[in-house]
Amino acid sequence: MNTFNSKSPSMQAAAELGRRNFLKQGAGVVAAAAAISALPAGFISSARAESGEIVVGFITSMSGPVSSLGIPYDQGMKAALAFRSKVGDKPVRLIALDDASDPTNAAVNARKLIQENNVDVIIGTAGSPGALAIATVCAETKTPLICIANANPQGEPGNWTITIPQPAPLMIAGTVAHMKQAGVKSIGYIGFADPWGDLVYNALTEASPAAGIKVTSNERYARSDTSVTGQALKVSSTRPDAVIAGGSGTPGALPYLALRERGYKGQFYGTPAIINPAFVKVGGAAVEGLIASTGPVVVFDQLPDSNPTKAVSQEFAKALKATVPDAVPNAFSGYSFDAWVLFLAAAETALKTAQPGTAQFKLAMRDALTNAQEVVGCHGVYSFKPGSRYGNDERSRVLVKLEKGEWKLMA
Amino acid sequence: MTWDIMLILLVDGLSTGAIYLLAGLGFVLVFSVTRVIFIPSGDIAAFAALTLAAFQSRMIPGSIWLVAGMAVLACLAECTTLLRNGAARQVPRAIFFYAVLPLIPCGVGLAIASHDVPEALRIATTIGLILPMGVLIDRLTLRPLADASTLILFIVAIAVHFLIAGIGLIAFGPEGVRTTPILDGMVPLPGDILIPAQQVLMMVVALLLSLVFYLFFGRSITGKALRATASNRVGARLMGIRPERAAAAAYLIASALAAVVGILIAPITTMYYDSGFMIGLKASVGAIIGGMASYPITAIGSVFIGILESWASFVASDYKEIIIFSVVIPVLIWRSFAVHRDSDEEIEELA
Numbered sequence: 001m002n003t004f005n006s007k008s009p010s011m012q013a014a015a016e017l018g019r020r021n022f023l024k025q026g027a028g029v030v031a032a033a034a035a036i037s038a039l040p041a042g043f044i045s046s047a048r049a050e051s052g053e054i055v056v057g058f059i060t061s062m063s064g065p066v067s068s069l070g071i072p073y074d075q076g077m078k079a080a081l082a083f084r085s086k087v088g089d090k091p092v093r094l095i096a097l098d099d100a101s102d103p104t105n106a107a108v109n110a111r112k113l114i115q116e117n118n119v120d121v122i123i124g125t126a127g128s129p130g131a132l133a134i135a136t137v138c139a140e141t142k143t144p145l146i147c148i149a150n151a152n153p154q155g156e157p158g159n160w161t162i163t164i165p166q167p168a169p170l171m172i173a174g175t176v177a178h179m180k181q182a183g184v185k186s187i188g189y190i191g192f193a194d195p196w197g198d199l200v201y202n203a204l205t206e207a208s209p210a211a212g213i214k215v216t217s218n219e220r221y222a223r224s225d226t227s228v229t230g231q232a233l234k235v236s237s238t239r240p241d242a243v244i245a246g247g248s249g250t251p252g253a254l255p256y257l258a259l260r261e262r263g264y265k266g267q268f269y270g271t272p273a274i275i276n277p278a279f280v281k282v283g284g285a286a287v288e289g290l291i292a293s294t295g296p297v298v299v300f301d302q303l304p305d306s307n308p309t310k311a312v313s314q315e316f317a318k319a320l321k322a323t324v325p326d327a328v329p330n331a332f333s334g335y336s337f338d339a340w341v342l343f344l345a346a347a348e349t350a351l352k353t354a355q356p357g358t359a360q361f362k363l364a365m366r367d368a369l370t371n372a373q374e375v376v377g378c379h380g381v382y383s384f385k386p387g388s389r390y391g392n393d394e395r396s397r398v399l400v401k402l403e404k405g406e407w408k409l410m411a
Numbered sequence: 412m413t414w415d416i417m418l419i420l421l422v423d424g425l426s427t428g429a430i431y432l433l434a435g436l437g438f439v440l441v442f443s444v445t446r447v448i449f450i451p452s453g454d455i456a457a458f459a460a461l462t463l464a465a466f467q468s469r470m471i472p473g474s475i476w477l478v479a480g481m482a483v484l485a486c487l488a489e490c491t492t493l494l495r496n497g498a499a500r501q502v503p504r505a506i507f508f509y510a511v512l513p514l515i516p517c518g519v520g521l522a523i524a525s526h527d528v529p530e531a532l533r534i535a536t537t538i539g540l541i542l543p544m545g546v547l548i549d550r551l552t553l554r555p556l557a558d559a560s561t562l563i564l565f566i567v568a569i570a571v572h573f574l575i576a577g578i579g580l581i582a583f584g585p586e587g588v589r590t591t592p593i594l595d596g597m598v599p600l601p602g603d604i605l606i607p608a609q610q611v612l613m614m615v616v617a618l619l620l621s622l623v624f625y626l627f628f629g630r631s632i633t634g635k636a637l638r639a640t641a642s643n644r645v646g647a648r649l650m651g652i653r654p655e656r657a658a659a660a661a662y663l664i665a666s667a668l669a670a671v672v673g674i675l676i677a678p679i680t681t682m683y684y685d686s687g688f689m690i691g692l693k694a695s696v697g698a699i700i701g702g703m704a705s706y707p708i709t710a711i712g713s714v715f716i717g718i719l720e721s722w723a724s725f726v727a728s729d730y731k732e733i734i735i736f737s738v739v740i741p742v743l744i745w746r747s748f749a750v751h752r753d754s755d756e757e758i759e760e761l762a
Contacts, residue, residue, distance in 0.1 A: 068585045193729060220729045224689040226430065226680045229423040230724030230731075233416050250587035250681050261607060262419070278586045282681055 052090045054347055054356040057097070057113030059124030059134060060148075060336075064101025068249065068276070069332050070126035073148055076333025077123070079320035080340030087347040090356065099125050106130035110137040120347075120356050121365050123339045125149060126332075135161050142359065144346075144366040146339040148332075152389050162342070162369050163389040164335045164379065166272065166295060166396050172203035174293040174397045175244065175269045178410075180211035182267070184242045187213055188235040190228070190255045191246025193220035200246030200271055216240045223251040232258035242266045248273035253283035260286040267291065275331055280405050290402045291410065295379035297334035299400055302409040309395070312341065313378040329378070338377030345375050415604050420721045422600075426610035426679075428717020429617030433672050434694030435701070435713040436624060437665035441545075442703045443641035444654075444661040447553055447564045450572040452545065452669045453691020458579060459541045459673025460682040462520075464588035466533040471524040473582025474540050475517045481547040482517075486510035488550060509550065513543035530593070538670045545666035546659050548575070554655070572688065579684035587686075592678035613675045620671065621710060628706075633660055641704075693720070693735060700742050712742075 058077055061070030077096065085092050095117050099106035106125050113119045114137070123146045124134050131149040135157035138145040143160065150165040152158070179187060189204060191197030197220055205215055216238035219231040235243060236259060243266060245255045252274040259268075270292035280287070296303055300313030316337045317329050327333065346368035354360035372391065375382045380396020400407040434452065441449040458474050465472035486509040493501050516539030523536060552571050556564060594608035628634040639647040640657040648654060672690065676682070693716055700712025716735060723734040 065580070065585050221724070222689075222732070223683070224686050225724075225731075226676060226690060227423055227427055227721065228724065230420060230721050230726075231728045233419060234725050234728070237413075237416060251683075254681055263605070282587065282589050 052351075052356055054087060054090055054092045055117055055119045056092060056094050056343065057110070057117065057119035057122040057124070058094055059097050059099050059106055059109045059113070059122065059130070061101040061126035061130070062098040066101040066127040066130075068278070070098075070101070072327070072330055072332035073126050073336045075320065075324045075327045076316075076329075076336030077340065078323040079316060079333065080337045082323045083315060083319040083337070083340070084344060087344055088351060090347075090351065092347075095119065099130055101127060101130070103127070103129040103133040107133040107137050110134040110143075111141075114138075114141045114143050118357055119143065120361055121146065121343060121369075123148060123336070123343065132157070142366075143362055144369050146343060146369065147389070148335045148339050158389060159370075160366055161389050162372075162384055162391060164338050164342070164377075164382075166379070166392045167390045168199045168271070169203040169206060170390075170392060170394075171272050171293040171397055172200060173207045174394075174399060175271075175291065176204070176207040176211050176213065178291060178399055179208075179213055179242060179269065182242075184213060184267070186216050186238075186240045186242075187269075188217045188219075188238055188240035188243040188266075189215055189246065190217065190219040190221065190231050190235050190243065192248070192251070193222050196248060196273065197246045200244075204244065204246075219255075221247075221255065225254070228254050228258045229262065231255065232262050232264070235259065236262055236264045240266060242269055244269035244271075245274075246271060249276055250278045250282045253279055253287060256283055256290065257286045272331060275400075275407065280402065287402055288404070291399060292402075292407075293397050293399055294407075295331050295334060295396055296398045297329055297378040298331055299398060299407055299409040300329065300378065303398075308376045308381060309378055312337075312376055316378045331379075334378045338379050338382070341377045342369060342372055342375055342382060345372060415602055416725070418600070418602065418604055419606075420725055421718065422606050422610060424718030424721030425714060426613045426717070427720055428714035429613045430672050430676050430690065431694040431697050431713035431717050432617050432710050433620060433668045433675075434690060435697040435709045436621070436706060437668040438691075438695055438698040439701060439703055439706060439709050440637070441661050441665045442698070444637055445549075445553070445557070445564075445658045446561050447549075447568055448561075448695070448703075449545070449662075449665060450568045450688075450691060450695075451548055451575050452665055453687030453689070453694070454572060454575045454579060454685075455541060455544050455666055455669040455687065456673035456676070456690060457682055457684060457687030458544070458583075459537055459670040460590065460677035460686075461579070461583045461588060461673075461684065462540055463533060463537045463674055463677060464590045464682070465583070466520075466524060466537065467590055468588075469525050471521065472540070473579075474544075475520045477578060477582050478513055478540055478543060478547070479517045481551060482510050482513035482543065485547045485550040509547075513547065516540045516542070530591075534593075534674060537674060538667065541670035541673070542663060542666050545662035545669070549658060549662045554658070557654070557658070576685050576688065583684045585684070587681035587683045588677070589681050590674075590677040593674075607679065609675075609678050613679075616671065616675060620668070624706065637661060696735065696739055696742075699739060699746075702746055 060073045061067050062074060081094055095113060097109040099109050110122055113122060121144045122138060125131050126149060128149045128151040131147045131151040132153055135145055135153035138160045139157040145161045147161050147163040151163060153161050189201055191200050201218055208215055217235045219234055221228045221231055232255060243259060245252060256268055268290040270290050272294040275292060275294050275298055296309045297313045300310055303310045320327055320329055346365055349368040350361055350364035354364045370384050373383045380392050382391035384391035399410040401410050437452050441447055462472040462474045486506055489505040489509050490502050493505055516536055519536050520540055548571060553567060556567060592609045594612045596608050597605040598608050598611050600606055628638055636652045637657055637660060639652055640654055644654055694713060697713030697716050698709050701709030720735055723731040
């Protein structure tokens with residue numbers, strides 16, 4: 001976090017320098033530029049005061065390595081806007097920007113949205129590093145952030161942020177509970193040699209002793225590895241009843257494939273990070289029968305009608321079909337939709353005390369978001385507590401099993 | 412560590428080593444003829460894997476547009492140079508080599524992309540598409556600097572790697588792919604051990620290609636011309652060997668090796684647009700063991716790196732990369748004592 005905090009003063013200094021250079025130029029140019037820039041700004045603010053329009057900034061990664069998540073995030077937001085774009089009688093305007101999977105770009109975009117477009121709230125972005133960068137800008141400019149990546153900013157940025165995705169310990173605890181039920185006594189672990197691998201391992205070692213399960217291995221691999229045979233042998237030589245892998249997306253399939261190839265027969269478990277169509281394609285027969293925890297939206301049509309999230313997911317699926325015909329709801333587009341649902345609920349509360357486009361409104365939005373209670377989204381029911389970014393409970397977790405290439409809800 | 416685990420690790424290491432061997436031979440060949448450490452060869456290998464995967468899922472691979480675009484640019488560059496030098500008579504020849512030849516596999520690729528064709532044709536088209544990449548990259552980026560120092564060539568090669576990897580992201584997207592194995596099933600070894608047939612294929616192909624390499628450089632005129640250029644550029648030129656043509660041959664062979672690497676490795680691991688860099692980097696450790704000059708020592712070094720990697724991933728998977736790249740340090744120390752410097756290099760640095 002320190003790195004992000006230390007960055008912002010220097011950025012301010014750079015902006016200040018730019019301003020001074022600008023002033024050094026010809027007075028005529030300055031006057032003309034000022035006149036031009038003053039005109040639309042004044043026009044916008046007076047128009048906004050009349051209509052009471054709420055402006056939302058949305059940042060995602062439409063290009064670059066994170067775009068395989070960033071594009072579903074964008075599709076979810078399109079559906080959300082089609083779902084509802086009014087709070088009471090106030091229209092909502094969405095300004096979407098691409099950060100190209102670059103945290104620096106994400107921060108620049110956030111600053112631009114806040115300073116030029118005077119947004120009331122920001123929703124973003126696809127990657128955790130980018131989301132943390134935005135959180136720093138948001139804290140500095142006192143703008144609330146609805147974080148759609150799994151990031152947990154601390155300190156002042158944390159006070160302006162709520163995070164939609166489920167925290168890793170909550171999800172791992174769900175799979176550990178299933179292991180206990182299934183009589184698993186020992187579990188092998190193999191994960192990414194990165195913070196995600198650490199996060200899953202720590203959550204696993206935290207939850208397993210209470211369930212009477214022993215973690216037998218802590219093997220690591222990298223996305224670019226050509227072979228994980230060595231790690232797979234090490235894992236299977238510890239003879240665990242089951243194996244859980246802490247990877248994500250297609251690289252997450254590598255250990256399962258290597259273990260099956262080496263004749264390992266035990267049950268496989270996974271994290272929410274592997275649930276995407278490309279993983280199923282790459283994993284093929286090796287990942288058949290794999291059990292993972294995820295948000296309920298992934299299998300919404302299999303949920304019982306009593307589940308509160310089902311109705312929201314159906315609304316979401318309908319809106320998504322209308323806006324992006326070839327897309328089906330997935331975890332990531334669901335996070336965007338839930339961000340919007342929370343925004344709508346908070347805006348309703350905030351409108352009672354303040355006018356959009358003002359600092360008071362942003363503060364009221366922040367208070368409404370961080371105190372939101374029992375808001376039903378497609379990923380669960382959100383209740384936020386002061387001091388924590390996460391608002392999920394067990395209702396935002398389901399266990400799914402991969403059967404014939406389809407994720408099936410487990411009873 | 413039991414006996415059968417050791418054996419499985421050994422076979423795994425040998426098959427990974429076979430990949431590094433092929434890539435390492437390409438490194439040494441290009442370096443000795445052109446003094447370029449051809450970092451993008453790893454990317455070319457990844458493109459081969461992604462191209463084949465695209466054909467297998469009935470899609471048009473992005474490499475077709477990439478090769479076609481590079482061919483047009485390279486052809487323009489070559490023709491401009493020829494016209495400026497008043498060699499207009501050679502223009503048709505340049506058009507044939509730089510535009511027509513590379514565009515043939517592009518056309519074939521477009522024709523077969525959405526059809527059910529034999530696997531062999533897909534592989535052949537993939538190799539055909541990948542072959543011109545090295546030559547075209549060289550013509551566009553490195554040839555204009557052919558007389559620059561090794562350091563500048565190295566820096567340009569790194570820049571080209573980043574450029575190519577970026578284009579790869581646009582052309583192939585961020586998701587990883589796996590291709591269907593050329594040889595499916597397992598081969599039993601004594602002691603109840605099963606080895607994937609694809610790994611056996613990798614070792615056999617590496618062995619065969621090494622043999623072809625040996626015969627090519629020992630017996631053929633082109634091979635001898637390449638060796639002559641490698642050992643003394645000026646002398647080779649005096650003997651009527653054109654360095655440009657030798658360089659083109661070296662890049663062609665290196666691309667072919669990269670294509671084979673990509674096609675062999677794609678069924679056993681997931682390949683991404685940027686996976687090639689790590690393969691190239693590890694293969695370069697093998698080439699460094701061979702002093703960027705000796706093919707046999709490079710081969711031994713590459714296989715050693717493969718086995719070391721396999722062993723390290725079992726014993727200390729967290730420190731695997733550190734262990735592999737740490738090998739470079741003692742090797743460099745040893746080489747700096749054992750090998751006295753090339754006289755050519757010294758002249759170049761004085762100049």
